[in-house]
Structures are given as structure tokens and as C-alpha cells.
Amino acid sequence: MARPRKENAIDIKGRAMEIAMDMLSTSPDRLSLLELARRIGCSAPALYAYFNGRDDLLEQLRARAYADLIAQYLEKMDDGAQNPLTRLHRAGLAMVDFAEDRPALYRLIFAPEHDIPEPKIDLNASLLAAISHELAALDCTNQTIRGSVHQLARLMWFTVHGAIMCALDRQLIGPANQRWAQARETVVSCVDMLDLRCAVTPTAQKSSHVIPHIAPFQQSGRASA
């Protein structure tokens, strides 16, 4: 019987994803399939069996990082708080924490520099759906907020994302801790504005807040860019 080749003996794809994720956090500029193969101890062609080049590797990492982020995000939201405003507040701060702790992963997910033939992550079906779900539990029916719950969810997400990008891109002058403090303050102001506009209904406070099934990835057959 032929001796198994080294490349068949190890879980190349699993190791590649793990090491690449680690490289993204420590030395994102060095992330190439060649360097990855070197660190795994396999040949470069062996990697090409799983990844169709660097962009494909980044896109697969992106999908995994996003799934992790959304899981953390939903967990944070579901952490005992019954008030939708508290939940939105916590979830917003969790996003800022993620970006501060893992800037390269945040960029990979929300501000990718690699070429994406077709966006695979559907914010509407995941992140924005979770925010909309909380907003729907608020009593905002008294015309104080115009437009739909979905529009408002987008407005909140854009605000938090804009604050994070400004902190990451050093668009505000000051040391890093001040920039991140401003991003956190923005989450608070943003939720405060809602607080003044919406009365939390007793129903909303009592509801079990079971978040509906959220599909983080896009279904096929959507309009492409």
C-alpha cells in the first residue's frame, strides 16, 4: 500500500483557515497562499485545491469571521436584558469592541480591500434584521419616527459603522483611546435619541425576545452589483 502523502494526512483546509485567521490579526500584509503553505508545511498547489487564489481565501475567511461576529452579536443582545434599547445599546458597543480588538477582521468583513465578484454577506438578512427586530418591539407608532423600522435600522447601523471607520482610519485627531471613546459615545447618543422618541411598551419589555431565524448569508438569485 502506498504511504499516504503528508498533504493527505493533515486537514489542509482547516489548518489554512485557522492560520490565515491568525495571520490576519497579526500580520495581514503577509497573507498570501505561498506564505500560508509555508506555515502549514504543505505545497502551494495543495492549497489551490481549496482556494481559488488569495481573493477566494479572503472571501472564505470573511464569511467565517462574519458568522462568528453575528453569533457574538446576537449573544450580547440576548444577555438577559429585556429592554430593546438596552439590547441595542449593548449590541452597538459589542461592534465597537470587535473593531477595536480585531481591526483587520472588521475591515475584512465590512470594508474589504480584496476583489469581491458578488457580495456574499447580506446585511439585510442578518445584522439589519436583528436591529429591526428590536426596533419593532418599541412603541414608535406615534409618528415620531418617520419611515419604516427597516430604514431606521439602516440609519443606526450606518451611524455605528461610520463612527468605527472614523476611529479605524484616524479621521478624528487624538490618541486611539480617545477615538474609540468617541465611537462608544456615538452608540450611546444614537440609542438615546431613540429613547426620547419611543416609549418602551410593557409588551416589549415582557416579550421573550426570541430572535427569528437569521440567515447570515445571501440566498442565490439576488440582484448583483
Place this chain on the structure above:
Amino acid sequence: MARPRKENAIDIKGRAMEIAMDMLSTSPDRLSLLELARRIGCSAPALYAYFNGRDDLLEQLRARAYADLIAQYLEKMDDGAQNPLTRLHRAGLAMVDFAEDRPALYRLIFAPEHDIPEPKIDLNASLLAAISHELAALDCTNQTIRGSVHQLARLMWFTVHGAIMCALDRQLIGPANQRWAQARETVVSCVDMLDLRCAVTPTAQKSSHVIPHIAPFQQSGRASA
């Protein structure tokens, strides 16, 4: 008398800035001092007399692009409208237009990829000052908006910037025109939220809206990152 060298006969720095700005709009990836020298028709060392490498060139372009953008922005704000909300609305849409028309310049200014030793552009002293000036003219003294005018200005800017970055980075699924429509809609919703909270005072409507002196660039001696 020695014949002037070709390099002395042309305004190298002026031409370099002009051609580089054009390259940024059409082929940003090819922008290098070598390629720039080739297009100007001078030697690469001649360019190094004006730019301390590619990052320095990009930083100088960035300062110029930002000064142009702020001039346009203030002009848009001052375009006859007396109501601060209308003015904020127009200025926000002008930002979205700029980003859609000149994505590489927008990124250069607000999401730079080159290495910036110390941020030169002080958003607080320019963009945020202009927004704060409009907000101060609104009657928001009735406790409906918590925090300072400056905090609120930052909140509005983060919202518009976040929407623009999502449109640029294809974070919303759909063709480009739909993504930009969502960014514009966000500007409208954002100003609408203010509209509901603030009564425009007769004084604000009548004021001549002379915008105070705005210095687009940072003064020395600020805290660095």
C-alpha cells in the same frame, strides 16, 4: 548663459499635482512617482525634490482634495437656503454626490490607505464646525436633544460617512444606483429626525448664516495618535 534644463522650464510640482489628481480618478492603482515622472516628462529624482515618496504625494493630494471638497460643501450650504435644516440636507447630499462621482478621492480623504504619520486634516475644525454652526441655529434647547451641538454634529457626520462607506464597499446588496439611493435616503432620514426634534426659530431663519472662519487644517501642537 547656460541653457535652462527642461526640468526647470516646467512647473513640475503643479503638473505633478494635476496629473496625479487625474490618475487618482481614472487609474489609482498605477499612481507611482515613476509613472508620474513618465507622464510629466521629467526624471524621477526631479519629483523627489517636491515629494518625499508616494505617501507624501498622496498626503499632499489629500490636503488639496479636502480643501476643494470643503469649499464646495460650504458653497452648497450657502446656496440661498435660509433654513438650517435645508442647508444640512443639501450639504449631506453634496457629500454623497462627491463620493459617487469621485470614489478614489473620497477614499483618499476619509479612508486613506497610505501611511499617515500624523493626521493633517482636522475634521473638528472644518466639517464638524460647519455642521455645528447650523445646529446651533436650531432651537434645540428644549432638552429633546441630549448632549452638545458638537456631539450631535459628530453623530450626523458618522451617519452620512457610514452610509457612503457602505455604498462604496458594496455592503448593501444591489446595483450601484440602489446603494447610492439608500445613502441619499439616509441623509434625508437623518435630517428628518432633527426636524421633528427642533423647531426652527424665527431668528435662525432670518440670520445671514455667515459661517465663521473655518480652518481646514490642523494647527501644530495637537495631540497625536
